Amino acid sequence: MLKIGIVGCGAIGTFISKKVADGTIKNTKIVALYDRNIEKAISLSNIVKAKICRDVDELVRGDLDLVIESASVHAVEEVAEKSLKNGKDVLIMSVGALADKELFLKLKKLAKSENRKIYLPSGAIGGLDAIKALKLGEIKEVVLKTTKPVCALKDALKNLGYEPEKIKEEVMVYEGDVFEAIKNFPANINVAVVLSIATEYSAKVVIVADPKIKLNRHEIFVKSSIGTLKVCVENVPFEENPKTSALAAYSAVRLIMDLAEPIKVGT
Ligand SMILES: NC(=O)C1=CN([C@@H]2O[C@H](COP(=O)(O)OP(=O)(O)OC[C@H]3O[C@@H](n4cnc5c(N)ncnc54)[C@H](O)[C@@H]3O)[C@@H](O)[C@H]2O)C=CC1
Numbered sequence: 001m002l003k004i005g006i007v008g009c010g011a012i013g014t015f016i017s018k019k020v021a022d023g024t025i026k027n028t029k030i031v032a033l034y035d036r037n038i039e040k041a042i043s044l045s046n047i048v049k050a051k052i053c054r055d056v057d058e059l060v061r062g063d064l065d066l067v068i069e070s071a072s073v074h075a076v077e078e079v080a081e082k083s084l085k086n087g088k089d090v091l092i093m094s095v096g097a098l099a100d101k102e103l104f105l106k107l108k109k110l111a112k113s114e115n116r117k118i119y120l121p122s123g124a125i126g127g128l129d130a131i132k133a134l135k136l137g138e139i140k141e142v143v144l145k146t147t148k149p150v151c152a153l154k155d156a157l158k159n160l161g162y163e164p165e166k167i168k169e170e171v172m173v174y175e176g177d178v179f180e181a182i183k184n185f186p187a188n189i190n191v192a193v194v195l196s197i198a199t200e201y202s203a204k205v206v207i208v209a210d211p212k213i214k215l216n217r218h219e220i221f222v223k224s225s226i227g228t229l230k231v232c233v234e235n236v237p238f239e240e241n242p243k244t245s246a247l248a249a250y251s252a253v254r255l256i257m258d259l260a261e262p263i264k265v266g267t
C-alpha cells in the first residue's frame with residue numbers, strides 16, 4: 001500500500017484524491033493533508049478521511065511514502081526539502097520553482113544522498129517521452145507557445161498592468177525566456193520549466209491571451225540533431241481552477257498508477 005500525503009488541496013490535489021478514493025489508483029491511500037487554507041483541507045478530508053496536518057513539518061514526519069506538492073511554486077522548496085530529509089519521495093506539480101537552478105541542484109543532490117526520488121509529471125503537455133530521447137542528440141531550439149482564455153491568465157495580467165476585461169481580441173502578452181515567464185505567470189506556465197528541464201535548454205516562451213478560446217492550448221516545438229518534434233495539446237480546463245488543465249492532474253494520476261506497474265511503456 002502506497003501511503004500519500006498531499007500539500008495543496010485545490011483542483012489537482014482534490015482530483016488525485018478522488019481517483020484514489022474511487023479505486024482508479026489501486027493499492028494507494030491518502031493519509032495526510034495540508035493546505036494553508038484549512039477549509040480546503042477539511043473539505044478534501046471529507047472525501048478521503050485523511051489526517052489534517054497543521055503544517056508541512058507535521059505532514060512529512062507521518063508514516064507515508066510519497067508527498068504530492070500541488071500548492072504553488074513558493075511551496076516547493078520547503079515541501080521537497082523536508083519530504084526528502086524525512087525519507088519520503090516527492091511529486092512536484094509546481095515545477096516552475098525549479099527554474100531556480102540552485103534549488104534544482106540542491107534538491108537533486110538531496111534526493112541522491114537520501115536515496116529518494118523526485119517525480120516531475122509531464123503535466124499539461126505531451127511529447128516528453130520523445131523529447132527526452134531527442135535530448136540525447138544536440139538540441140538546437142525549444143519553443144513553447146501557450147494560448148489560454150483571458151480568465152485563466154487574469155491574475156498575472158493584472159500584475160503586469162493589463163486590464164483583462166478590456167481584452168477583446170487575441171493578444172501576445174509575453175515573449176521571452178522561461179525564467180521571466182514563470183516569474184510573471186507562476187500559475188500558468190510550469191510546463192515551460194518541465195520542457196526546459198527535459199531538454200536542458202532554455203525554452204523560448206510565447207503566451208497569448210485569447211478571449212474567444214475555451215481550451216488551454218500548448219504548442220511545443222523541439223528541434224534536435226536527431227529530429228524535430230511538434231506537439232499541440234488542447235486541454236479542457238478545470239472548472240474549479242480554469243488556469244489549470246485537467247491533463248495536468250490526469251498526468252499525475254497516471255504517474256502514480258505507473259509506479260506500481262510491472263511494465264513501463266514509453267521512454
Ligand atoms: N506541471 C504542470 O503542468 C501544471 C502545474 N500546475 C501547478 O500545480 C499547482 C496546483 O494547481 P491547482 O491545484 O490547479 O491549484 P489550486 O489553486 O486549485 O490549488 C492550490 C491549493 O494549494 C494551496 N496552497 C497554495 N500555496 C500553499 C502553500 N504555500 N502551502 C500550503 N498550501 C498552499 C491553496 O490554498 C490551494 O488550496 C499550482 O502551482 C499550479 O500552477 C498547474 C497546472 C499544470
Ligand SMILES: O=C([O-])CC(=O)C(=O)O
Pocket residue numbers: 123124186187188189190191192216235243244245246248
Ligand atoms: O494547466 C496548464 O495548462 C498549464 C499550467 O497551468 C502550468 O503549466 O502552470
